[in-house]
Amino acid sequence: MDFLLSLQGVIAGYGAGDILKGVDLDVSPGTVTCLIGPNGAGKSTVLKTISGLLRPRTGDVRFKGEEINRLAPRARLLRGIVHVPQDRSLFPAMTVWDNLLMGGYVVKDQKAVRRRIDEAAAVFPICTRRAHDQAGSLSGGEQKQVELARTLVLDPGLILLDEPSIGLDPKSRHQVFASIRRLAESGRTVLLVEQNARSGLAASDFGAVLESGVVRLVATGASLLEDPEVARLYLGAGRATALTMGGITPDTGRSPSTITSEGAR
Amino acid sequence: MHALIQGIILGVLTAGVYALMASGQTLIFGIMKVVNLAQGAMVILGAYLSYQLFTSFGIDPLLAIPITTVAMFILGVAVQLLFLRPLKAEDRSELSLLVTFAVALLLEGIMSVTWKTSVRSINTGYANSSWTVFGYQITLVRLWAFLLSIAALLVLYLLLNRTRFGRAIRATVQNPESARLLGVESSRVSALGFGLGAATAAAAGSVYGLLYPFNSGSHYDLISRLLSIVLLGGLGSIGGAVVGALIVSTSSAVVASAISPSWSEMTFFVILLLVLLIRPQGLFGTTARGAI
Ligand SMILES: Nc1ncnc2c1ncn2[C@@H]1O[C@H](COP(=O)(O)OP(=O)(O)OP(=O)(O)O)[C@@H](O)[C@H]1O
C-alpha cells in the first residue's frame, strides 16, 4: 500500500547534537496515528521536520511520494501539510473569524477559503457561535476547537497535532479526541503527539513509540494499549504511578502527572 | 475654567498628529520588536517633502499626503532591507537602537544639506484663520490637521483590519510562530510593515508641517515625545498609542494654558514616570508583545 507520509532514517537536531537519530515512520491516508514517548524524546521535533520548521540533516521525508526535505514550510502548506503547535496558536486579539481566514492565508482562491470556512464552521459550531469574539476570550477547549477548524481551511492532506489535549479539562479533552475521530471519519489523515497516551491511542488507528530519537515500536492503537511494556511506561501503571507521587521530573520540570494523568488517577 | 477647556480643545486637536506618528512607531515595534529611533526624522522628512510640494507646486498637504506616504513607504522598505534585515535575530532588538539612530542622523544630515538648517513652515492660505465658538478659539489649521490625522488613522485601521496583508501583520504581532506556521513570511511582513510605519510617519509629517515650524534638528524633540507616548500607551498597541497621544497632548496643552507654557514640556514626562511606576507595561500593553 502507498503511504501518504513516509519518514526514513531522519536525523535532525538544533545545535550540536542530534535529537532524532534515525526516525522511520509511515502514515497511511485516512488514518489517525498517535506518537507517544517520554518528555524530550523528540516528538515535537518529528512534527517540525514534517512541516518544515526544521530541516533534517539526513534522511528522507516523503509526502504523497514526493521528497519534501528541501521544501520551505510555505510550500509544504500549499501541498496540504498543516501543523498545529503545542502552545496555543490562535491570534488572541483577532476575531475567531479572522483566525479562520488566516488558516487560508496561503490559498490564492479566496472563494474556496470562504467555502471551506463555512464547511469547517458546520463541523465546529463554536466558529459560528463566537465568530465575532476575540479568540483570546474563548476557553482553552473552545480555542482548540477553533484551531482544529482552522486546519480545515487549508483542505489539508495531513494534519499534524502537537499535544492537542494539553492543559484542557477532562470534558474538553474528550471533545478534542472526538473531533479528531470525526476528522478521520471524513477522510482526513492525522498524526498527533500525545502525553495523554491512553486517550491518544484510544482515538487512533495506529500508535508509535518514540524513545531517545528513534521509533521503537509501531502497532495498532488498540494493541499498544494492551502491551504490558507500553502500559508500564506510558499508561500510568507500575513505575509511572510511583513517579506521580514523587512530583516533578528533574529534566523537564514538568509534572509527570501530565504524562499519565488518566491512567494514574 | 475657560483656560482649562481651551487647553483641552487645543490638546485634543493636537493629539491627532501625535497619535498618527506614534501608531507608526508602535506598529514597527509590534512587528519586529525594534524601537525605531528614526521615526522622528522620518516625520520631519515627510514635513519637508510636503513643504517642497507646497512651495514648488502649491500642492496642499491634503493632496501631498498620498505622494509623501508612497515615497516614504519605499524609503522605509529600503531602510529595513538594507540596515535591519542583516541583523541577526538574537541581537536585533539591541543593535537596532544603534542602527535606527544612525539612520536618524543620516536623514538629518541629508535634510540639513538639502534644505539648510533655517526653520521652515508650510503657510497655507488658511493658516491664520480661526473661529470663535462659545468664546473658545479654534484655528482652522488645527481643525484641518486633526481631521487629516483622523482620516489617516482610519486608513491605517482599515488596512490592518480589513485586508489580507493587514491580517498577516496583526497575526505576526500576536503570535509570530503561529503566523509562520500558516505561511506568513515574516521577512516580507517586516519589510512591508516597516514601510507602512514610515508611510504613517510621512502622513504625520505633512500634518506636522502645517502645525509647527521645523528644521532638520526637530526630530530630537519629536522622538522623545513619541517614545513617551508609545511607552505610555504600551509598546505594540495602536489603541494605546492613540490614548497615550490624547493624554500627553491634552495634559501639556492644559498646563500650558492654565499654568504656564514653560511647565508644559515637563508635564508628560511626569505623567509618563507615574504611569510606568504603576504599570510598567504601559496603559494598554497587556502582554509583552501587545496586540495590533
Ligand atoms: N528550538 C530548540 N532549540 C534547541 N533545542 C531544542 C529546541 N526544541 C527542542 N529542543 C530540544 O530537543 C529535545 C527534544 O525536544 P522535543 O520538543 O522534540 O521533545 P518532545 O518529545 O516533544 O518533548 P515534550 O514532551 O516535552 O514536548 C529536547 O531535549 C529539547 O530540549
Ligand SMILES: [Mg+2]
Ligand atoms: Mg513536544
